[in-house]
Amino acid sequence: MTSILTPVLTDNWGDERAWTLASYEARGGYDALKKALTMAPDDIISAVKDSGLRGRGGAGFPTGMKWSFIPQDNPKPKYLVVNADESEPGTCKDIPLMMASPHTLVEGVIISSFAIRGNKAFIYIRGEVLHVIRRVQAAVAEAYAAGHLGTNIHGSGYDLDIVVHAGAGAYICGEETALLEGLEGRRGQPRLRPPFPAVAGLYASPTVINNVESIASVPSIVGNGAEWFASMGTEKSKGFGIFSLSGHVNRPGQYEAPLGITLRELVDLAGGIRAGHQLKFWTPGGSSTPLLTAEHLDLPLDFEGMAGAGTMLGTRALQLFDETVCVVRAVLRWTEFYKHESCGKCTPCREGTWWLVQTLAALEKGQGSESDLDLLLDQCDNILGRSFCALGDGATSPITSSIKHFRDEYLAHLTHGGCPFDASRSTAWAGLEAMA
Known part of the structure; x- marks a missing residue:
């Protein structure tokens, strides 16, 4: 291997x-x-x-x-x-x-x-x-x-x-x-x-x-x-790159490999997902790229393969999360980061990221209704392509992709009146803090 x-x-x-x-x-x-x-x-x-x-x-x-x-x-x-x-x-x-x-x-x-x-x-x-x-x-x-x-x-x-x-x-x-x-x-x-x-x-x-x-x-x-x-890589994505694996793998670190390698191969190199757990979701290129799930383990990690899956290769920052992590909480943490780091120059990003945090925070606490998911998507639509630079676009990526893949988990927060992962809060937070 x-x-x-x-x-x-x-x-x-x-x-x-x-x-x-x-x-x-x-x-x-x-x-x-x-x-x-x-x-x-x-x-x-x-x-x-x-x-x-x-x-x-x-x-x-x-x-x-x-x-x-x-x-x-x-x-x-x-x-x-x-x-x-x-x-x-x-x-x-x-x-x-x-x-x-x-x-x-x-x-x-x-x-x-x-x-x-x-x-x-x-x-x-x-x-x-x-x-x-x-x-x-x-x-x-x-x-x-x-x-x-x-x-x-x-x-x-x-x-x-x-x-x-x-x-x-x-x-x-x-x-x-x-x-x-x-x-x-x-x-x-x-x-x-x-x-x-x-x-x-x-x-x-x-x-x-x-x-x-x-x-x-x-x-x-x-x-x-x-x-x-x-001679390395794929037809349109040539050469090698450093893939950064972090999160719930046994050997996180830097793995330099040809573009086009799959996440499954990289996870094997990293000693697999931690014992007793399964991969739930992951980012192919940092938190500003739309997240993927275990169903995408065998996609080639190159520019074209990721674009075909509706995401981006980005910086090849592969953050891997197992089933103990609440996707809503993870997305909220990322969105808080983008709100804090917005330079404030343009209205869609400055105001939009603030409203994204408010809506997400309420959902994470089990407050609101299913229509708030459509509100979130509408807020993202008003930011995407309308901000001065790509920061606003990046802030929307984890939200829209997580709703696409984990809509039921968002709804579970409303059903439970809060985060259903609270029973394993310490484990989930430990995983997120390690990647903050």
């Missing part, structure tokens, strides 16, 4: 002091950079295109295509911004990647910046993870000292500086234009588009914004070739 795994980004995580330059270079680290510096920037972009790499931050947009949107005839500076503001409930792949092997990201940043002809790059890290910020800063300092960064890198004539920026701890800054606002010193709120960041992004200059895992995958593509990367 372990032959299913494809450790690339995670291959060195178990090495002694894997985060240091010496350990990284002992495994061939920065060899891909030296190769890239002998290539034409456009050839690197073509290789990333040919590899089929798609954004690993949720949307799945082709990475090489995003790079090619940068207008090279624009005289302004070109910037690369790495979105390391990992804040989605259940998502935990970028932070361990930066902790275990920050040089993988740093090398990816240098190659990617060279490809788009940028001379300054920013790594925007969530402010609460101070230990990660310090580790990435140390890796950047090591890279400068070794000549991988700075002026005339390895005699190529190419210059690059990297800034590690600590964010202000707002979930909304995971939205790329709100992240740019934060980098420029303003309140993190999404921008109106167009213009898009590729044309007028950071400091009104052409900007590429990519997720940590997307950029960290670039050195392996340059080093091993586009065909090597494209």
Whole structure:
């Protein structure tokens, strides 16, 4: 079963002091950079295109295509911004990647910046993870000292500086234009588009914004070739990815495997669902993706497979809940998060998430009537597609999907005059707290 795994980004995580330059270079680290510096920037972009790499931050947009949107005839500076503001409930792949092997990201940043002809790059890290910020800063300092960064890198004539920026701890800054606002010193709120960041992004200059895992995958593509990367995964979802399993599995953690693997295979790798219990529901890509049930165990975990099931692959944050967990309470917890994290810029999200919490909280207490489920769906309909950014859309996903799959459980709250899971409250809360 372990032959299913494809450790690339995670291959060195178990090495002694894997985060240091010496350990990284002992495994061939920065060899891909030296190769890239002998290539034409456009050839690197073509290789990333040919590899089929798609954004690993949720949307799945082709990475090489995003790079090619940068207008090279624009005289302004070109910037690369790495979105390391990992804040989605259940998502935990970028932070361990930066902790275990920050040089993988740093090398990816240098190659990617060279490809788009940028001379300054920013790594925007969530402010609460101070230990990660310090580790990435140390890796950047090591890279400068070794000549991988700075002026005339390895005699190529190419210059690059990297800034590690600590964010202000707002979930909304995971939205790329709100992240740019934060980098420029303003309140993190999404921008109106167009213009898009590729044309007028950071400091009104052409900007590429990519997720940590997307950029960290670039050195392996340059080093091993586009065909090597494209040989893994499925026809339209190429390559490998880090799948984060949390919740009621025996061995939660990070599992790097080709896209298209099934949840059943991943659960087997994780030692199965905890003894004496059964899988009830799960999220394929964090709490903002529509949840699925045990009936979907054998669906391929790729962009097309998840879209066909009415959900999204997202960040591959697989939160697994067994039958002891109340789905209404879980959805309420997630909705409270989105209400709290709404930036308040647009009315549908600011007011809508507040009303979603009020309605859900009443239902969880057994108050109201069956018509409140239709009210919930109507509230979601008034938010979906009408909010300024995707935060509002994400807030509706667990609600609409849970009513679709577990309508009877919502009604049971009304029948019992409260949560029917109260008898096992401590167990259910323990499971939810572990994933909060």
